[in-house]
Amino acid sequence: MEAMTTEADIAERNDMFDRLAKYSGMPLATTGSTLVLMTFLPGKGTQAAYNAALAFVAKREHHFITFVGEPGRGKTHLALGIGWEWLGLGMGTVKYWQVSELLDAMRAEYDRPPKSDYGVVLPGEFEKCKGVNLLILDDLGVEKSTEWAVDKLDTLINHRWLELKPTVFTTNLAPGQLQPRIRSRIKEGVTVMLEGPDYREVKAKMRKEGTNAED
Structure with missing residues (x-):
């Protein structure tokens, strides 16, 4: 007999x-009817990516997935959709970062390590990203490519690969344009392309047509 809720x-x-949700860093506005998987509108050039996102959550056959495409193709929508689905199913903790902002946060913590009210040094964002159940790294490749940045990202990505920790990447760059050490790890996971018209324009057009139909 099941216990009553x-x-x-x-x-x-x-x-x-x-x-x-607050810990994840995902934009809280996206918990409504916007950037979740059920509101994604797959088209001819994005259906495969949408299917891959659903499978990433449901089947867990791979622990790395990368969405590749020009700006405005829906990459971040799918990445955040995976994150909210993950939380909604109670699959564990999530962290979302735009890569350039993560590196900025890590630099700031290097100068001023986070501490508790009692002066105890707390885990920084780098350690949190290493250990979180699901990590989403948005806009990989747009960050300033310094030796320090490449080393930190390589260490983070390599750690998560070795620990089999699910990680979602989005990038505007073709895989061959990424740093070699980072590319070598990412290509061992699933990489899917998003093509076709600007996704934001498609959604805006559909909303407009829907509004006109109701008038």
Whole structure:
């Protein structure tokens, strides 16, 4: 006999979800009807990427997935959609970062390590990203390519690969344009292309047509 779900249980689950959502760094506005998998509108050039995103969550056959395409093709929508699906299914913690912003945060922490109110040094973003259940790295390749940045990203990505930790990447660059050490790890996972018209324009057109149909 299954135990009954009480209002207290529901409140506790909702509170846990809210705390994990805040911890994730994912834009909270996307929890509504925008950047979740069920609202993605796959087309001829994006259907394979959409299917890969669904499979990444449901089947867990691969632990690295990379969405490649020009700006405006829906890469971030799919990446965040995976993140929200992950949290909604209770699959563990999530961290979302645009790569350039992550590197900025890591540089800042190098000068001023995060500490508790008692002066205890706390894990920085680099350590959090190494250990989180699902990591989403958005816009890989647009960051300033210094030796330090390449080394940090290579260390992070290599660690997650060896630990079999699920990681989602998006990039505007063709795989061959990425740094060789980073490219060698990413290509061992799943890489899918997003092609076709600007996804934002497609959504705007569909919303407009839907509004006109209702008038």
